[in-house]
Amino acid sequence: MNRNACLILAAYRTAVALFAVLLLRPAWAEVIERVEVVPAAGDAEIRIHFATTIQYIRHFPLGESDFFRIFFRVTGGGDEGITVATRETHTPPTNGLTVPFTVTYPEEGGTVGVRFERAVRLRVRVGADNRSLSLLLPALPAAAQPAPAPLLPPRPAAGAAAPAAATAEVEKQARQLMDEAQAALVRNDPGAATDLLNRLLNLPPNSLSEQAQELIGVAAAGGLTARGALWLNSRSLRGRLTQR
Secondary structure: OOHHHHHHHHHHHHHHHHHHHHHHOOOOOOOEEEEEEEEEOOEEEEEEEEOOOEEEEEEEOOOOEEEEEEEEEEOOOOOOOOOOOOOEEEOOOOOOOOOOEEEEEOOHHHOEEEEEEEEEOOEEEEOOOOOEEEEEEEOOHHHOOOOOOOOOOOOOOOOOOHHHHHHHHHHHHHHHHHHHHHHHHHOOOHHHHHHHHHHHHOOOOOOOHHHHHHHHHHHHOOOOOHHHHHHHHHOEEOOEEOOO
16 A cells, blocks of 8 residues: 555544544533423522533522522533533523523623523522522512402411411421531531532521521532531530521
């Protein structure tokens, strides 16, 4: 075989190898597959669906705002190094449940940005399938169905104190989950702490929701430093950690 034939054969083999690599490499034209708005027990739920499994870390700010950054981590096997060539923008129909908004990715620091037409208060958690983010906010009043007019004057309900009792039960569950999560951080078990804090954030809003948002960022970062663990441990009382 002459020299020119060898060079042509080598070039052909190189081209075939590169083509095979491109075929085996996953395509990430869009990290966010779709965004939808659905009703959720009196709230509006914005679901951001991803093309891979993710872990919710935290969002900022925690208070009322018209723009939020959501920090997350890709957890799908082999997907940690995904890159995005272009910026994605999603403006889904609101179905009359919330004010118009736009979802963009990536924002600064590889975050998801959510901008609303006006300031809202937002709760964020990971979806049940670990491939989505669930953003909860109060539904617009116009989205609520009007209650039918009563035929008879309403009588006092026997369980009138039920809402207060339910709130007390939520606070009790939140306190137990927070104590266990803080204890997990002290013993350097960030995985268990993250699971407990996610369960706390899945509860209705309570007095520990904001603290859970802060601590889940600590857990996602790998847990407490030795000094931080000592500080939390010093605030314990008979094995029960107190709220800051």
